[in-house]
Amino acid sequence: MSTETAQASVKQAEPLLSKRRRKFISDPLVDNNPITIQVLGICSALAVTTQLQPTLVMAISVIFVMVMANLTISLLRNAIPSRVRIIVQLAVIASLVTLVNEVLKAFAFDMYKELSVFVGLIITNCIVMGRLEAFALGNKPYDSILDGFGSALGYAWIILAVAFFRELLGSGSVFGVQIYDAISGLFGEGFSLATNGLMVSPVGAFIILGLIIWVQRTKTGYVEH
Amino acid sequence: MQQSNAYIITFSVILTVVLGLLLSGTSQVLGPIQKKAVELDTKKQILGAVLESSDLRKMTSDEILAYYDKRITSKVVDIDGNLIEKDSDGNPIIAENVNVAKNYKMAPEKRQYPMFIFHKEGNPDAVEAYIVQVYGAGLWDEIWGFLALDTDLNTIAGVTFGHKGETPGLGARITESGVQNRFQGKQIYDESGSFQSVVMQKGEGRDFSDDLHKVDGISGSTITANGVNNMLRNYLQFYSAYFEKLRSSAGSTDLALVN
Numbered sequence: 001m002s003t004e005t006a007q008a009s010v011k012q013a014e015p016l017l018s019k020r021r022r023k024f025i026s027d028p029l030v031d032n033n034p035i036t037i038q039v040l041g042i043c044s045a046l047a048v049t050t051q052l053q054p055t056l057v058m059a060i061s062v063i064f065v066m067v068m069a070n071l072t073i074s075l076l077r078n079a080i081p082s083r084v085r086i087i088v089q090l091a092v093i094a095s096l097v098t099l100v101n102e103v104l105k106a107f108a109f110d111m112y113k114e115l116s117v118f119v120g121l122i123i124t125n126c127i128v129m130g131r132l133e134a135f136a137l138g139n140k141p142y143d144s145i146l147d148g149f150g151s152a153l154g155y156a157w158i159i160l161a162v163a164f165f166r167e168l169l170g171s172g173s174v175f176g177v178q179i180y181d182a183i184s185g186l187f188g189e190g191f192s193l194a195t196n197g198l199m200v201s202p203v204g205a206f207i208i209l210g211l212i213i214w215v216q217r218t219k220t221g222y223v224e225h
Numbered sequence: 226m227q228q229s230n231a232y233i234i235t236f237s238v239i240l241t242v243v244l245g246l247l248l249s250g251t252s253q254v255l256g257p258i259q260k261k262a263v264e265l266d267t268k269k270q271i272l273g274a275v276l277e278s279s280d281l282r283k284m285t286s287d288e289i290l291a292y293y294d295k296r297i298t299s300k301v302v303d304i305d306g307n308l309i310e311k312d313s314d315g316n317p318i319i320a321e322n323v324n325v326a327k328n329y330k331m332a333p334e335k336r337q338y339p340m341f342i343f344h345k346e347g348n349p350d351a352v353e354a355y356i357v358q359v360y361g362a363g364l365w366d367e368i369w370g371f372l373a374l375d376t377d378l379n380t381i382a383g384v385t386f387g388h389k390g391e392t393p394g395l396g397a398r399i400t401e402s403g404v405q406n407r408f409q410g411k412q413i414y415d416e417s418g419s420f421q422s423v424v425m426q427k428g429e430g431r432d433f434s435d436d437l438h439k440v441d442g443i444s445g446s447t448i449t450a451n452g453v454n455n456m457l458r459n460y461l462q463f464y465s466a467y468f469e470k471l472r473s474s475a476g477s478t479d480l481a482l483v484n
Contacts, residue, residue, distance in 0.1 A: 105262065
């Protein structure tokens with residue numbers, strides 16, 4: 001991504017969502033997806049995706065952390081001494097993650113219990129630091145917000161897709177609503193769809209993720225060099 | 226200028242102070258709300274030992290707190306089964322606030338043991354179940370739980386378990402209601418009245434419905450299951466003196482005597 005590090009040429013009154021800026025959001029969704037192309041952030045993608053609800057909370061948390069971290073670093077980009085920039089990025093991310101954790105603990109305690117360690121692991125999520133280092137340090141705040149939002153969204157939709165299949169196949173439900181039971185009910189007593197225990201274990205996430213990457217690369221023709 | 230050591234140190238100090246203030250401020254503001262959330266969670270776990278988890282999930286936070294107030298009376302006992310009402314400083318002890326992890330570090334004789342008595346609405350003497358708190362070590366970190374005994378002080382009415390860091394999909398399954406329901410109806414004393422505890426077995430899928438002291442295990446989590454077994458065995462013995470007092474007074478209809 002050479003376009004990312006290059007300074008955007010300053011134009012007069014560029015539209016809020018110009019073509020160049022739309023690319024910040026659309027690029028990471030498919031063509032340069034942090035999970036399926038860059039294969040970053042796999043750890044949390046495997047760990048939190050057994051159910052859709054915690055996955056959604058995780059996705060929102062990552063979006064918040066990435067947007068805010070990109071904004072903060074971009075605002076400070078001319079003040080941050082380059083020799084300590086990594087530790088500064090880390091401090092900003094860690095503070096934001098701690099904020100998210102505290103808010104979850106206060107207002108969604110069940111989620112906090114379920115996610116706690118993985119919310120903490122956002123700190124080590126390579127996507128976040130990767131974007132700070134590659135983009136926010138060299139670009140203006142508004143562009144950085146868009147870039148962070150795009151990358152986080154690319155992460156979010158993949159983990160939500162994985163979680164959808166894992167919850168459906170593993171627990172027979174979607175967002176906690178029992179789908180398998182309802183289907184079984186249509187066929188009368190004695191008929192029941194079996195859930196797949198493999199999907200509940202992390203192995204299931206590997207399989208689903210692998211399939212998603214396979215389908216995507218077949219379509220886009222992306223080859224690793 | 227930006228690369229000078231003085232600049233770097235000044236920048237770092239300012240950043241640290243700003244972030245530190247932000248975080249401690251948040252913690253101050255959210256602290257009371259978090260405390261309430263923890264309290265609600267504890268009460269949910271206690272009620273989980275006597276209620277079906279599906280019923281509990283349907284209740285709102287306020288309903289749970291109101292239900293708890295109406296149906297649960299709590300007290301704290303020592304290892305000899307005597308009631309403790311004040312700590313060494315003379316402050317009243319509240320069962321819900323007893324820190325089981327802190328107590329675990331002390332000798333069993335010095336610990337405070339909370340008791341939660343599940344009774345009919347408005348009548349604390351019409352006991353339906355006695356709930357005790359248990360605590361121990363799993364594979365990776367602490368595990369804990371609440372165990373409800375029927376009024377015979379022998380048959381298990383229900384259990385809830387919690388854990389801090391057991392392996393998801395393996396040891397962490399002790400929090401599943403499917404696993405916890407396996408304890409229902411099991412007994413902790415045999416016919417002669419000697420203590421047997423209940424023991425989770427190695428492996429999973431066997432039928433122990435004709436054995437009152439054995440519970441089907443969790444495949445792949447023998448160490449967590451051992452932790453559960455030790456925790457139950459230890460704590461049920463710690464509470465046994467109190468059970469004995471309750472039982473000896475069971476002849477008299479007024480259970481309040483032992484209280």
